[in-house]
Each structure stands twice: as structure tokens, then as C-alpha cells.
Amino acid sequence: MHCPYCRHADSRVIDSRTAEDGASIRRRRQCPSCGRRFTTLETSSLTVVKRSGASEPFSRDKVVAGVRKACQGRPVSDDDLALLAQQVEEAVRASGAAQIDAHEIGLAILGPLRQLDEVAYLRFASVYSSFSSLEDFEAAIATLRAEHTAARAAGEDAEPGAASSATTAPAGTASPTGAETGTGSASLGAAEEPAQAPAH
Numbered sequence: 001m002h003c004p005y006c007r008h009a010d011s012r013v014i015d016s017r018t019a020e021d022g023a024s025i026r027r028r029r030q031c032p033s034c035g036r037r038f039t040t041l042e043t044s045s046l047t048v049v050k051r052s053g054a055s056e057p058f059s060r061d062k063v064v065a066g067v068r069k070a071c072q073g074r075p076v077s078d079d080d081l082a083l084l085a086q087q088v089e090e091a092v093r094a095s096g097a098a099q100i101d102a103h104e105i106g107l108a109i110l111g112p113l114r115q116l117d118e119v120a121y122l123r124f125a126s127v128y129s130s131f132s133s134l135e136d137f138e139a140a141i142a143t144l145r146a147e148h149t150a151a152r153a154a155g156e157d158a159e160p161g162a163a164s165s166a167t168t169a170p171a172g173t174a175s176p177t178g179a180e181t182g183t184g185s186a187s188l189g190a191a192e193e194p195a196q197a198p199a200h
């Protein structure tokens with residue numbers, strides 16, 4: 001690592017510490033030529049392989065750009081998007097792989113985006129998962145409603161969607177107050193009776 005001040009070809013590490021999340025190492029270095037100190041941040045490289053087969057470095061900015069379109073007109077701030085991109089990066093880095101498919105980034109976006117804004121989530125999921133029919137939307141909305149119902153049953157301020165595998169939600173658990181989201185009055189699944197709160 002050359003010195004950023006005098007371009008001397010070498011530097012000496014005087015301190016190393018791992019970041020709290022374990023994903024990077026910060027090194028304090030000193031130039032033996034000019035004596036000045038500087039810091040380097042070391043992270044493993046993370047390569048994204050696109051569907052075309054081309055690869056590029058992981059970029060939080062690209063995550064934000066991809067999600068921003070789905071968030072148009074929604075109450076989602078730039079800070080929210082930056083945090084989401086950070087969560088996505090942490091999730092994909094947590095796999096430990098140096099190379100990941102773009103598809104996996106899409107998957108990693110779905111969870112945090114659902115927490116952030118369900119309408120944006122549905123928009124993103126509809127493009128990302130190539131929804132091809134109204135039934136695809138209905139199934140996704142039914143899943144969200146089932147989670148709302150489960151969250152209400154588990155306590156008023158339970159986090160929706162936390163640690164869920166959404167696609168396994170049982171059919172026919174449409175919210176008993178299903179009109180509240182204003183997304184139309186289509187009946188979702190067989191809502192023959194109000195869902196019962198599980199006893200516990």
C-alpha cells in the first residue's frame with residue numbers, strides 16, 4: 001500500500017482493528033518515508049454475476065437505484081434506502097461467498113423492502129418475480145394480509161414479516177378487515193370466516 005501523501009511504495013501497519021460487524025478491517029498505517037499516518041479499510045471483494053454472465057463489483061448505489069423506482073410516491077426517504085442497501089449488503093456478505101448471482105441480491109432486497117413499505121415491495125416483487133397475472137398479485141397480497149393477521153394475533157407491535165418464509169402462509173387467512181388497505185375489494189382466497197387468533 002503506497003503512501004497517499006508522498007507516494008512512497010511501502011507503509012507500515014501500526015494498528016489493526018476489525019469493524020464491529022466483522023466485515024471489514026481498519027488499519028492505521030505510517031509511511032516510513034514522510035512519516036505521515038493514514039487509514040485503510042479492508043473488505044473482501046464481492047462480485048455480482050448478472051444474468052448475462054457479466055460480472056461487476058457489488059454496489060449499494062445500484063441497490064438503491066433499483067429499489068428507488070419501486071418507491072416513487074411512497075413515504076420512503078433517502079436514509080431509508082441507504083439503510084436498506086446496507087442491510088442487503090450485510091445479508092449477501094453474511095453468506096461468505098465472494099461471488100453472488102444478481103438474483104440473490106433481488107432476494108435479499110425483498111425482506112427489508114417489505115418491512116419498509118408494502119406497496120413498494122409489491123411493485124418490486126412484481127417486476128423482480130415477473131408477476132404475470134392478477135393471481136400473482138393476489139397471492140402476494142394474501143401473504144401480506146396473513147402476516148398482518150398473524151402479527152395482530154401475536155401482539156399489536158410485533159414486527160411484520162420478521163423471520164418469515166412468506167410463501168408458506170396458509171391459504172384462506174385473508175384479513176377479516178381486509179378492505180383497510182384500499183387495494184380493491186377482490187376476495188382473496190376463501191375467507192369463509194374471520195381468522196381466529198391462535199390460543200397460547
Ligand SMILES: [Zn+2]
Nearest residue numbers: 003006031034
Ligand atoms: Zn509518505
